[in-house]
Amino acid sequence: MELRQIHYFMEVAKREHVTDAAAAMHVAQSAVSRQIVNLEMELGVDLFIREGRNVRLTPIGKIFLRHMEEAMTVIDNAQREVEEYLDPEKGTIRIGFPSSLAAYTLPTVISAFRSQHPGVKFQLHQGSYHSLIDGVIKGDIDMALLGPVPKEVKKVQGNILFTEKMVALLPNKHKFADKKALKLSELRDDSFVLFPRGYILREIILNACQQLGFQPTISFEGEDIDAIKGLVSAGLGITLIPEITLIDSLPRQTVKIPITDPEVTRTVGVIIPTEREMLPTAKLFHTFINDFFDRLGSFQK
Template identity: 75%
Template sequence: MELRQIQYFMEVAKREHVTEAAMALHVAQSAVSRQIFNLEKELGVNLFIREGRNVKLTMIGQMFLEHMEQAMKVIDEAQREIEEYLDPMKGTIRIGFPSSLASYTLPTTISAFRDRYHQVKFQLKQGSYNELIEGVINGDFDMALIGPVPKQEKKVAGTTLFTDNIVALLPLSHPLADSPSIKLSQLREDSFVLFPKGFILRDIIVNACGQLGFQPKVSFEGEDIDSIKGLVSAGLGITLIPEITLVDGLPRSTVKIPVMEPEVSRTVGVIIPIERKLLPTVRLFYEFLKDFFSILDQYQR
């Protein structure tokens, strides 16, 4: 079994089409077909079912694909580890992040890091709370920025970098728009714009309202921070939102107001895998993150 055969097999499995796989691999279709034939002959099983011009994995083919995906991750990790030990200043860091940290926190830290280590590369992917945790556990990410920092996950280690207040974002036309601060109970009758069910920021807000004996009336839902801010800007409701997402300015026709009684906040930090050691470049960035926010916290105090 050759590495090239595995690569061709995985590309065909991904695209379910030999010609498209060959084009993606920049090789002749006959070369892909031959390698798949040789692989099936060596294994003694059919990995694909032919359906006209398309192909689909057999049951044994699906099982084989899952094992090969894990094997390729190990091979890629070994190659990265060797390259980074030779020169950790030129490695690649794969980071997962939520939309709430996309506009300010992540770009600011990467920019500061690259001022010092300008040859390090980053691969960035946005994900939901659970996707970020699973991605770090499964090896899809080297680390993830996340909020709140999970405390009960046994396969990741979390480090809190800072605490982020949750503030109210109201349209300028709202009766409380001129208030220096508000109580959460004052928003009991308002229409809320929130993340869909299953998003951690929605859970934080719903739980805070629940402590005061009411459930927020949700008029609209948005799957990212910008869409939620846009809906509030259009006067379609109010929201509670992490203050860090407003650091670059408020959406038009809105006002930010601190929420008191109860104060609502979340921890923001970084998670890394417990069962895998960090590669040298990843370790470099991880230590930089902790130092960067420690210095920032001292300065702000």
């Protein structure tokens, strides 16, 4: 079994078309077909069902693909590890993040890090809370910034960098727009703009409302922070939003008001795998990000 055969097999499996796979890899279709046949003969099983010009994986082909994806991750990591041990200052860090940390937190810490380590490269992966945790566990990413920091998730270790408040974002014509602070219970009759089901920020807000004995009416949903800000700006509802997402500016025609009873907060931190050794460059960044927020916290105090 050759590495080239595995690459051909995985590309054909992804595209379900030999010609398209060959074009993507810039090789002749006949070469791809021959290598796939050789691989099937060596294994003694059919990996694909042929349907004219299209192909699809057999049941054993799907199992083989899953194992080959894991094997290629190990091979890629081994190559990265060798390169980074030779020079950690030229490695690549794969980091995941949610939209709520995309505008300020992540760019700030990466900029500070690159001022000291300009040769390091980053691969950025934006995703939802649970997909980021899965990505760290599976090895798709080296680490993830996210909030809140998971407490009892197997195979990941989380470290809290800071705790931030959730604030109310209201249209500037809202009846409470002039208030200095709000009780969450005062918003029970409002229409909320929230993330869809499955998003952790939605869960934080719903839990806070339920603790006060009410279920918020949800008028609109947005899949990222900017969409939610835009819907509030258009006067389509109110929301609770991490304060750090408003640090540079408020959306037009909106106001930000603290929630004081009760305070709604979330922890923000970084998670890393517990069952996999981080590569040198990732370790370098992980140490940096923890030190960075330690220093920032000490300064703010």
